Amino acid sequence: SxxxxxxxxxxxxxxxxxxxxxxxxxxxxxxxxxxxxxxxxxxxxxxxxxxxxxxxxxxxxxxxxxxxxxxxxxxxxPALAGFLPKEARALNSERYITGPVSLEKFAPQLPPSVVAFQFDTEGIVGRFTDRDGSVDLVVFSYPNHQIAQKQIAAFQALPGLTAARQGPLIGVVTKAPNPDAAQRVLSQVQYEATVTLNSNAAPPPQQNVGDLILAIVKLIGILIGLATVAGLLFAGIRVATGGGFGNIRPREEAIMSLSLEDEGPKQP
Incomplete structure (x- = not known):
């Protein structure tokens, strides 16, 4: 099934x-x-x-x-189930509360207006065996500490019940043989927040002035070398093509000229 x-x-x-x-x-x-x-x-x-x-x-x-x-x-x-005490808890007595219907079934002593389900409140019920008798405990979880702090006064105002707050959790004993038994079970409700600490990042390495100057000198040397090679290459091309250097004029080519004058017809 x-x-x-x-x-x-x-x-x-x-x-x-x-x-x-x-x-x-x-x-x-x-x-x-x-x-x-x-x-x-x-x-x-x-x-x-x-x-x-x-x-x-x-x-x-x-x-x-x-x-x-x-x-x-x-x-x-849900993490709430892990906050219900395990010591002396009756086998299979846990019941999860998700709204007014399940609240009425498993914890009818508590009015929905006090539990305040409009805050997405959830609860879990458990039965415990104390030396003085059976104890019924309900643990409610609220979105944050502030809401739980506002609601705890309403729980404590209910007659015949014992309530206490631990962070965003509120524990309520709805049935107990005496106040001492209620307090013994209620004191087992503990909230432990999980805090994640980011490790400090290592500081960036400091620039060494000597290394910086050496890098600049190397860069200048590379640029000078490239300029020298480019100059020699350019000079070689000029020589190979007969272009000469600078103001040195290239050799003038000999020019053959023919004197061809248009002579008129000779007189006899």
């Missing part, structure tokens, strides 16, 4: 809903987002969710299969 979704985020959300509660990670599958349960393997690949019954194709076979699927897009998975 195959389901085509809008993008990789929607595919991840659908995969989380479709996977069986007792499913185990399938390390041998073609993607990291894969589980197996009995003879069934369920995996998310790009904007598709694939389910194989009774067998698991080889990795290369799956790659070739998805390339033949219509409108396949292999965008990266």
């Amino acid at each position: 195959a389901w085509r979704l809008r993008d990789s985020t929607a595919a991840l959300a659908a995969w989380q809903i479709l996977r069986p509660a007792e499913a185990q990670p399938a390390a041998e599958a073609a993607t990291k987002v894969a589980v197996k349960s009995g003879g069934q393997t369920l995996l998310a690949y790009g904007n598709y969710v694939l389910r194989f019954e009774g067998y698991l194709p080889e990795e290369e076979t799956v790659h070739q299969l998805v390339l033949s699927l219509p409108r396949f897009e292999n965008a990266s998975l």
Whole structure:
């Protein structure tokens, strides 16, 4: 079976809903987002969710299969899933929130107006096992720190909930046995920004005055040599053609003249 979704985020959300509660990670599958349960393997690949019954194709076979699927897009998975704490998290309890409908289903305690989906807000729900009992945590991701800072006050004003901000993330505990358990789980939400530093470029080499003068002298020598060769070549051509040099006149050619005068008829 195959389901085509809008993008990789929607595919991840659908995969989380479709996977069986007792499913185990399938390390041998073609993607990291894969589980197996009995003879069934369920995996998310790009904007598709694939389910194989009774067998698991080889990795290369799956790659070739998805390339033949219509409108396949292999965008990266949302980074938000990586910010949900892993310690003491219940197996397969994660659910992705992409809008008011999924919010109502997985975190009905939170009103959509407070979550503010107009900012392209996304969230993920997880259940955790604390020493005092079960804790439900939702982590929302906002486009930047400023928007999250404005929204945190609205979350903290909701009765019976515990909320805190970490950078552009807001964590909200919607269910906990006591405030201490809520704080223990909430404190695990950590945001680490990825900063790329450009290495300093090496400074351009400094010009050496001595090398510059030497280069100029070499250039002048080359130009003088070219001028000398051109002059000798020109002189040779002049001599070969009898043109002479400068003001030295060439040898004058002898001219033979005939005196032919028109004499009239002689008188007898």
